Amino acid sequence: MSISEPADNLSSDTPPVDVAAIMRQVRRRISERQGPKVDQEIAQTLDVVNQQWDKVYEPLRLPPSQSQLGRAWNIFRTRIHHEVRGYLDPMIYRQTEFNSGVVRALNNLARRGQFAANEAEIESLRDEVIQLRERIRQLETRLEP
Amino acid sequence: MGRPKQLDWDGPTITFVIPWYGIEVAGGAELQCRRNAEELCARGVPAEVFTTTAGGLMSDWTAPAFPAGQDIVNGVRVHRFPVRERNSRIFDELNLRLMRGERLSLLEETVFVREIVGSDALEMAIAAERDQRLFIFIPYMFGTTYWGARVAGNAFMIPCLHDEAYAYMRLYRQLIETAHGLIFNSPAEQRLARRLYTLQPDRLLLLGEGVDLDIAGDAEAFREKYKIAGSFVLYAGRRDATKNTPLLLNYFQRYHQAGGELRLVCIGGPGEPLPAELTGNGAAVDLGFLPLEDKYNAYAAATVLCQPSLNESFSLVMMEAWSCGTPALVHSGCAVTREFSELSGAGLPFRTYDEFAGCLDWLQEHPSDAQQMGAAGVAYVRRHFTWDTITAHMVAFLRGRGGVAWH
Numbered sequence: 415m416s417i418s419e420p421a422d423n424l425s426s427d428t429p430p431v432d433v434a435a436i437m438r439q440v441r442r443r444i445s446e447r448q449g450p451k452v453d454q455e456i457a458q459t460l461d462v463v464n465q466q467w468d469k470v471y472e473p474l475r476l477p478p479s480q481s482q483l484g485r486a487w488n489i490f491r492t493r494i495h496h497e498v499r500g501y502l503d504p505m506i507y508r509q510t511e512f513n514s515g516v517v518r519a520l521n522n523l524a525r526r527g528q529f530a531a532n533e534a535e536i537e538s539l540r541d542e543v544i545q546l547r548e549r550i551r552q553l554e555t556r557l558e559p
Numbered sequence: 560m561g562r563p564k565q566l567d568w569d570g571p572t573i574t575f576v577i578p579w580y581g582i583e584v585a586g587g588a589e590l591q592c593r594r595n596a597e598e599l600c601a602r603g604v605p606a607e608v609f610t611t612t613a614g615g616l617m618s619d620w621t622a623p624a625f626p627a628g629q630d631i632v633n634g635v636r637v638h639r640f641p642v643r644e645r646n647s648r649i650f651d652e653l654n655l656r657l658m659r660g661e662r663l664s665l666l667e668e669t670v671f672v673r674e675i676v677g678s679d680a681l682e683m684a685i686a687a688e689r690d691q692r693l694f695i696f697i698p699y700m701f702g703t704t705y706w707g708a709r710v711a712g713n714a715f716m717i718p719c720l721h722d723e724a725y726a727y728m729r730l731y732r733q734l735i736e737t738a739h740g741l742i743f744n745s746p747a748e749q750r751l752a753r754r755l756y757t758l759q760p761d762r763l764l765l766l767g768e769g770v771d772l773d774i775a776g777d778a779e780a781f782r783e784k785y786k787i788a789g790s791f792v793l794y795a796g797r798r799d800a801t802k803n804t805p806l807l808l809n810y811f812q813r814y815h816q817a818g819g820e821l822r823l824v825c826i827g828g829p830g831e832p833l834p835a836e837l838t839g840n841g842a843a844v845d846l847g848f849l850p851l852e853d854k855y856n857a858y859a860a861a862t863v864l865c866q867p868s869l870n871e872s873f874s875l876v877m878m879e880a881w882s883c884g885t886p887a888l889v890h891s892g893c894a895v896t897r898e899f900s901e902l903s904g905a906g907l908p909f910r911t912y913d914e915f916a917g918c919l920d921w922l923q924e925h926p927s928d929a930q931q932m933g934a935a936g937v938a939y940v941r942r943h944f945t946w947d948t949i950t951a952h953m954v955a956f957l958r959g960r961g962g963v964a965w966h
Contacts, residue, residue, distance in 0.1 A: 424746055424767055424902060424943055430935045431904030431928070440907070440917040448913070548898070551750055555760070 434541055460524055467513040471506050564947050565603040566954050572605040573957065574692040576685070576711075578676045578701045579618075580610040580637055581625065587875065588698040588719045589615070591744075591768050595953070596635045598769055598946045604954060607636045609685065609694075611678045611703065620676040621645060627680075640681035650674035657724035668730045677702025686710040693957060695742075700725045705734055713739035715957065719872045720748050732756055740956065742766050744873040746902075747894035764956040768873045769949040770940050774852055776859025776883035784853065785846060790923065791822040792888070793861035795854065795876040796868075798830025803867040803890060808834060808843075810915045815842045821919055826857055858883035862929070863922050866906075871895045878944055881905050881936025886929055888918055905936030 474495045476488045577592045584593075592608070599606035614624025621642050630637045653663060653671045663671060685694060685707050694711040696704040698719035708714035716738045720726055735741065736756050742764045743749040749765050752758060782788065792811070798804040811823050812834060823843040825833065837843035849857060858864065864880035865888045871877075874896050877887045881903065889896035891908035900906025907922075909915040922929045942948075 424765060424899075430938075431932050433901050433904055433907060436907060436921065436928070437914075440914060440921050443920075444913045444917050545901070548746075548750075555753075 434545065437541065456524060460520060463517050463520065467517040468510050470509055470513070471502075563598070563601045564951075566599075566950060568604040568954055568958075570958065571691055571693045572607055573599060574607050574609055574688075574694050576609045576681070576694055576696045576703055576707050577698075578611055578620075578703045579613045579615045579624075580608050580639075581614075581632060584615045586616060587871075587873070588717070590875070591717070591719075591873075592697050593633070593635075594769055594771075594946075595949075597633050598950050599953075600634050602950050604950070607638065607692075608632075609638050609640070609681055609703075609707075611642045611676065611681060612639050613642050613676055621647075638684065640678040640684060643677055643679045645674045645676070647674070657728075660724065663728065665729060668728050671728070672702060672705045672730055675700070675702045675705075677706050682706050682710050695957075699731060699735060705730065708734060708738065715740040715742065717742045717744070718748075718752065719744065720752055721870050721872060722751055723870070726751070726755055738762065740764065742953065742956070744768055745895045745899065747898050748872045751894075764952065766949060766952055766956075767944050768875060768878070769946040770875065770878045770882055770944040772882050772941065772945060774855040776855040776857075776885075778856065778860035781853060781856035781860040784856075787822075787824060787844070787860065789822060790820065790862040791824045791860075792919065793857055793864045793880070793885070794823065794825045794867075795857070795864065795880075796827045798825065798828060801868075801870065802830075803869050804830065806890075807865055807867040808837075810912050811843065812837060813912055814916045814919065817916065819916060819919060821862060821923065824857065824861070826854060855879065855883055858885050861885050863888050863919070866890070866893075866896055868896070869893045874899070877906070878940050881933070882940045884930070884933035884937050886922065886932035886936060888915070888922075899939075903935055903939035905932050905939060907932075 474492065476491065479485050479488055573596075575592050575596050577589065579589065580593065582593070596606045596608055611620075612623035612625050612627050613620045614622075618624055621644065623641065625639050627639050627641050630639065649670060653667055653674075656663065657671075681703060685692075689710065689712050693713075693715065694707065695715040695717060696708050696711075697717040698704065699716060704716065708716065716735065718735060718741060720735075720743075725731060732755070735752065736758065740762050741752065741758065743752065744767055746765060749763060752763075794804065794807060796802060808831075811819075814821075815837060822841070823833075823837065825843065825845045826847070826849050828845070828847055833843045833845050838845070846857075858880040861880070863886050864877060866874055866877045867890045868874070869890055869892045871893055872895060874889075877889070877896060877899065880887055887896070887900060887906035889900050889906050889908050891897050891910045891914075896906065897908045900908060907918045909918050
């Protein structure tokens with residue numbers, strides 16, 4: 415660059431180091447290091463919630479009793495249990511519906527995640543978009559009268 | 560060091576207008592203004608400074624830190640004028656609303672620019688000498704620039720523009736759009752200005768800032784004097800939220816806990832103290848302010864300079880590190896440092912902790928590539944930001960936009 419001709423974009427003719435390429439290497443390594451661990455954790459958690467999402471109610475289990483008093487006690491407990499369930503069941507039903515919706519959504523997200531680009535790839539693409547956008551701006555500047 | 564290349568200038572005295580000025584006055588725009596004036600004088604171009612008696616951004620603006628009148632600072636004639644009375648309470652309220660992201664009404668904007676630092680005497684001096692001087696105002700958002708540029712006529716400006724609340728104020732838009740010439744420090748800053756305002760391309764100069772290249776960093780001298788062994792990440796500058804250093808310290812703590820081998824060396828300041836968990840075991844050290852030569856030696860000794868700031872219009876410390884052959888690690892949320900890194904090939908951008916740690920690992924594992932990045936930084940700074948280049952481009956631009964009166 416001669417002193418009488420200021421650079422219009424402070425660029426280098428040929429940058430000797432490709433920063434974007436280095437960052438792709440860095441992100442690939444992050445992805446390799448984290449990918450299997452994260453996938454495994456997500457799979458284990460999903461497995462648990464798929465088994466547990468509707469286990470919100472434990473049925474009443476009464477020990478068999480031979481005595482009159484014991485049988486009367488069991489009848490009393492069963493009646494109380496039914497009374498309480500009359501109030502609890504609508505809430506349990508709504509909670510189960512909610513759990514089923516959340517688990518379904520998580521399963522769908524996990525399925526999509528398997529096909530979607532990973533975070534490092536998204537970051538690389540974001541870099542590329544920024545660079546291309548800036549290139550367009552520079553070209554627009556040059557085209558302006 | 561030889562005598563600087565003399566420049567041909569038969570125009571009026573170039574006069575920088577800035578709210579505060581002095582060797583001890585901190586700030587990026589303040590340093591840029593002072594060094595530009597000094598380097599122009601050193602090349603035979605008459606350059607002076609109009610400023611106020613205030614001592615700096617963080618001082619009480621109405622309490623004079625310097626006496627009014629003329630002074631010579633490093634060979635540059637400085638004219639200081641008293642600050643006019645101001646209502647700091649109203650200004651602080653409006654400023655706080657801007658910081659919260661609120662927009663001010665036009666009337667409130669007028670109050671804001673009236674109550675920010677300014678000087679009636681300085682404006683009168685500009686009006687009286689507008690035909691004998693060529694005024695360059697720096698930075699854009701102070702009363703010295705807003706009111707001074709109105710009376711100066713053909714005002715040049717080094718806006719030091721950031722993507723911040725002030726940049727969206729209608730009065731500043733009008734100020735910048737009507738400037739006779741605008742000098743920008745980076746491609747990203749110029750793009751921001753063109754996005755926000757309607758600007759004529761022939762009024763714009765993308766210049767950058769001058770970097771002192773006379774000092775060759777001596778890594779061994781630094782290690783010996785400060786007893787620093789092994790590889791380290793260098794941070795140079797103030798440590799506070801505006802410089803995004805809490806993020807750097809958080810990431811470095813995680814990096815250290817994960818077994819990272821690099822140490823963190825901080826120079827400059829002042830700022831928040833380093834966490835005891837890092838200083839206790841020697842993983843981080845704060846050396847405070849260093850003499851200029853030692854600062855360059857620190858650049859040369861570092862494996863990488865980390866610049867986490869999101870709000871830079873140039874980043875002189877990054878350029879200084881590059882001039883010593885040290886690559887940089889920058890936050891990819893800062894368009895300015897990120898773009899300079901891509902253009903030069905001398906910096907890596909990080910957005911997340913994983914990228915921060917990944918970049919440090921990569922630099923350690925690829926020493927020859929890191930060296931090549933450092934060499935790219937040296938070449939880039941020498942190509943664009945020597946004082947000979949900066950002053951010559953500035954003078955050519957001012958001459959070209961000067962008009963027939965003195966050209």
